[in-house]
Amino acid sequence: MFSYTLQKTATDCGARAGQIETAHGVIQTPIFMPVGTLGTVKGVHQRELAEDIRAQIILGNTYHLYLRPGLDVLEGAGGLHAFNGWKKPILTDSGGYQVYSLSGQRKITEEGVTFRSHIDGSKHFFSPERAIDIQRSIGADIIMAFDECPPYPCDYRYAKDSMHMTHRWLKRCMAQMGATSGRYGYEQTLFPIVQGSTYPDLRRASAETIAEAGQPGNAIGGLSVGEPAEDMYETTELVCGILPKEKPRYLMGVGTPDNILECIALGVDMFDCVLPTRNARHGMLYTAQGVINIKNAKWKEDFSPIDEHTPCFASQQYSKAYVRHLMHTKELLGPQIASLHNLSFYLWLVGEARKHILEGDFLPWKNQMVKQMQRRL
Amino acid sequence: MFSYTLQKTATDCGARAGQIETAHGVIQTPIFMPVGTLGTVKGVHQRELAEDIRAQIILGNTYHLYLRPGLDVLEGAGGLHAFNGWKKPILTDSGGYQVYSLSGQRKITEEGVTFRSHIDGSKHFFSPERAIDIQRSIGADIIMAFDECPPYPCDYRYAKDSMHMTHRWLKRCMAQMGATSGRYGYEQTLFPIVQGSTYPDLRRASAETIAEAGQPGNAIGGLSVGEPAEDMYETTELVCGILPKEKPRYLMGVGTPDNILECIALGVDMFDCVLPTRNARHGMLYTAQGVINIKNAKWKEDFSPIDEHTPCFASQQYSKAYVRHLMHTKELLGPQIASLHNLSFYLWLVGEARKHILEGDFLPWKNQMVKQMQRRL
Ligand SMILES: [Zn+2]
Ligand SMILES: [Zn+2]
Numbered sequence: 001m002f003s004y005t006l007q008k009t010a011t012d013c014g015a016r017a018g019q020i021e022t023a024h025g026v027i028q029t030p031i032f033m034p035v036g037t038l039g040t041v042k043g044v045h046q047r048e049l050a051e052d053i054r055a056q057i058i059l060g061n062t063y064h065l066y067l068r069p070g071l072d073v074l075e076g077a078g079g080l081h082a083f084n085g086w087k088k089p090i091l092t093d094s095g096g097y098q099v100y101s102l103s104g105q106r107k108i109t110e111e112g113v114t115f116r117s118h119i120d121g122s123k124h125f126f127s128p129e130r131a132i133d134i135q136r137s138i139g140a141d142i143i144m145a146f147d148e149c150p151p152y153p154c155d156y157r158y159a160k161d162s163m164h165m166t167h168r169w170l171k172r173c174m175a176q177m178g179a180t181s182g183r184y185g186y187e188q189t190l191f192p193i194v195q196g197s198t199y200p201d202l203r204r205a206s207a208e209t210i211a212e213a214g215q216p217g218n219a220i221g222g223l224s225v226g227e228p229a230e231d232m233y234e235t236t237e238l239v240c241g242i243l244p245k246e247k248p249r250y251l252m253g254v255g256t257p258d259n260i261l262e263c264i265a266l267g268v269d270m271f272d273c274v275l276p277t278r279n280a281r282h283g284m285l286y287t288a289q290g291v292i293n294i295k296n297a298k299w300k301e302d303f304s305p306i307d308e309h310t311p312c313f314a315s316q317q318y319s320k321a322y323v324r325h326l327m328h329t330k331e332l333l334g335p336q337i338a339s340l341h342n343l344s345f346y347l348w349l350v351g352e353a354r355k356h357i358l359e360g361d362f363l364p365w366k367n368q369m370v371k372q373m374q375r376r377l
Numbered sequence: 378m379f380s381y382t383l384q385k386t387a388t389d390c391g392a393r394a395g396q397i398e399t400a401h402g403v404i405q406t407p408i409f410m411p412v413g414t415l416g417t418v419k420g421v422h423q424r425e426l427a428e429d430i431r432a433q434i435i436l437g438n439t440y441h442l443y444l445r446p447g448l449d450v451l452e453g454a455g456g457l458h459a460f461n462g463w464k465k466p467i468l469t470d471s472g473g474y475q476v477y478s479l480s481g482q483r484k485i486t487e488e489g490v491t492f493r494s495h496i497d498g499s500k501h502f503f504s505p506e507r508a509i510d511i512q513r514s515i516g517a518d519i520i521m522a523f524d525e526c527p528p529y530p531c532d533y534r535y536a537k538d539s540m541h542m543t544h545r546w547l548k549r550c551m552a553q554m555g556a557t558s559g560r561y562g563y564e565q566t567l568f569p570i571v572q573g574s575t576y577p578d579l580r581r582a583s584a585e586t587i588a589e590a591g592q593p594g595n596a597i598g599g600l601s602v603g604e605p606a607e608d609m610y611e612t613t614e615l616v617c618g619i620l621p622k623e624k625p626r627y628l629m630g631v632g633t634p635d636n637i638l639e640c641i642a643l644g645v646d647m648f649d650c651v652l653p654t655r656n657a658r659h660g661m662l663y664t665a666q667g668v669i670n671i672k673n674a675k676w677k678e679d680f681s682p683i684d685e686h687t688p689c690f691a692s693q694q695y696s697k698a699y700v701r702h703l704m705h706t707k708e709l710l711g712p713q714i715a716s717l718h719n720l721s722f723y724l725w726l727v728g729e730a731r732k733h734i735l736e737g738d739f740l741p742w743k744n745q746m747v748k749q750m751q752r753r754l
């Protein structure tokens with residue numbers, strides 16, 4: 001069922017347009033995937049995600065979903081799609097990333113990771129096999145390999161050892177995928193993850209190992225963890241040069257609108273990030289003309305729409321002054337509108353990128369947009 | 378522009394079906410009005426209010442809107458309708474009720490009320506004239522008279538003096554209405570308010586005074602402030618017996634679903650209450666079969682819809698287990714879904730009441746519903 005069709009590659013940069021098919025429908029790339037940590041994209045109805053934001057795939061977080069609502073509930077519902085009513089594709093991370101950030105509450109060994117819940121302190125164990133089983137239970141269309149994501153900065157020795165362990169864990173993930181099948185009758189697909197911190201030789205070695213694993217799609221992990229943007233771009237370029245062209249490439253946890261356009265230019269097809277929703281809740285609105293801090297006094301009597309260019313009712317029908325008022329009074333509707341707008345803008349942006357790739361003028365458009373979008377309005 | 382048509386009165390109780398016309402459209406009564414304190418019904422988009430909840434009129438709170446966003450912003454926008462994008466009728470309270478609950482921070486004299494803002498402690502003054510002017514600036518279709526709403530219990534002397542002051546203030550409100558006109562080109566209509574605590578002779582006197590004032594609609598205030606339900610019903614019945622039949626009757630701040638049906642049976646046409654949204658945020662869901670505390674463990678693996686009978690996507694598409702999960706994890710979407718459901722249920726309920734009044738079998742239907750709705754599921 002899972003397939004990727006490369007539709008067009010730019011001649012003046014690495015940008016690609018493509019199409020992924022999954023059991024829950026088609027994804028046109030490049031694509032941004034809204035993050036639904038606990039089975040909900042914060043502040044947004046599933047109906048709005050599909051019809052207004054026009055999301056084609058969303059993320060779920062294995063660590064969070066495993067703790068709450070728990071696998072018994074998710075399995076009882078028939079998987080996350082049935083539980084939350086989202087009918088399109090879902091990708092889950094492996095749970096590793098969240099577990100590693102539980103500093104002082106987790107212990108990593110070759111076998112896996114022992115950790116304590118951030119909610120009640122209860123003790124749990126994730127391994128490559130367990131991470132696959134859990135993602136099978138969640139019912140994700142795309143399952144991420146269980147990796148170690150080292151912090152930044154990370155010394156060379158640690159990065160190298162960690163990378164090789166991630167490679168050994170990938171073999172165990174693949175074996176577990178082979179030994180099990182989709183719990184709800186549809187195919188689930190494993191994406192392995194390139195690691196290696198910001199060391200070019202490690203990234204090269206890891207990308208080669210991941211490419212050789214021969215999975216239907218590949219991911220780049222361990223970036224957007226605090227390194228300078230230049231390092232992120234250089235590493236992404238290096239890795240995209242090694243990962244196979246005929247499979248989708250997913251850059252995990254990236255990023256701002258200009259990060260996304262730059263990495264599309266380097267050959268990335270899929271992105272996810274909490275920024276558009278997290279920043280929305282703090283009043284930061286992204287537009288093609290620049291960034292708006294809606295709490296600023298300058299918007300107090302600005303009755304123009306948030307952003308008339310973003311094709312979403314929230315962007316076009318609510319004024320800046322109204323959203324500023326809602327944010328100042330801590331009304332629920334403020335984060336709701338801001339989240340709807342930011343996600344709609346992100347989806348509009350990758351849709352425009354795709355259009356320009358197909359039309360052959362992505363690079364000049366990207367260069368112009370990156371300049372515009374970084375402005376503070 | 379403002380008009381009320383009495384379409385049908387029950388033969389076995391006081392229930393009435395009618396229709397109000399305003400500059401912003403028609404309201405079919407009996408009706409429930411969702412409360413939008415600060416220009417937003419908490420957790421609900423204006424689009425959802427109109428299309429999913431099917432609200433026909435919403436409330437704004439003069440005290441809150443006066444403080445934030447303030448009259449400069451509201452006037453700059455062209456009134457609250459333009460500011461928040463709600464195109465149907467709006468009713469505003471007079472600001473009095475909120476001011477009186479600022480205990481120790483307000484002083485009531487014949488001239489008006491001096492009070493301090495609950496936000497920054499700044500000093501303000503509301504009078505009958507000022508309350509009219511502010512509601513003119515907000516642009517409400519229905520403006521409430523500035524009254525004193527005494528607490529419950531209230532001694533007879535205080536209740537009587539307060540009632541007469543409310544009557545004197547009504548004259549000043551009517552004079553100010555006559556001396557001014559709609560700020561945005563459409564008609565605004567004043568509703569006076571019956572007071573008198575739970576003393577039958579005072580309520581009778583007040584209802585007669587209010588009836589004689591000859592305004593296009595009338596309200597009953599000072600109830601649902603802590604008195605027993607029986608007192609509320611008795612007072613409502615007494616007052617409805619005196620207020621003119623050919624004008625709509627608005628019972629302020631009421632109530633639970635069964636309160637609303639009981640008071641429809643007594644002749645009330647309009648209701649408002651924060652319960653459906655406030656209780657939604659705490660996980661209490663109203664249905665025709667009874668009340669659900671969605672946080673209870675019994676819903677953990679109940680994958681049936683919240684309430685398949687309430688005609689709203691949120692009620693029908695999200696499961697009890699999912700909403701329980703959202704409430705437990707304090708996700709924004711939990712209160713959003715619960716608010717949508719409760720308001721949709723309230724609007725469905727008054728719509729059914731209207732249907733049964735028109736069909737002539739309201740009373741037996743009401744008696745059955747009241748029994749059902751009070752159950753704890
Ligand atoms: Zn290796
Ligand atoms: Zn009097």
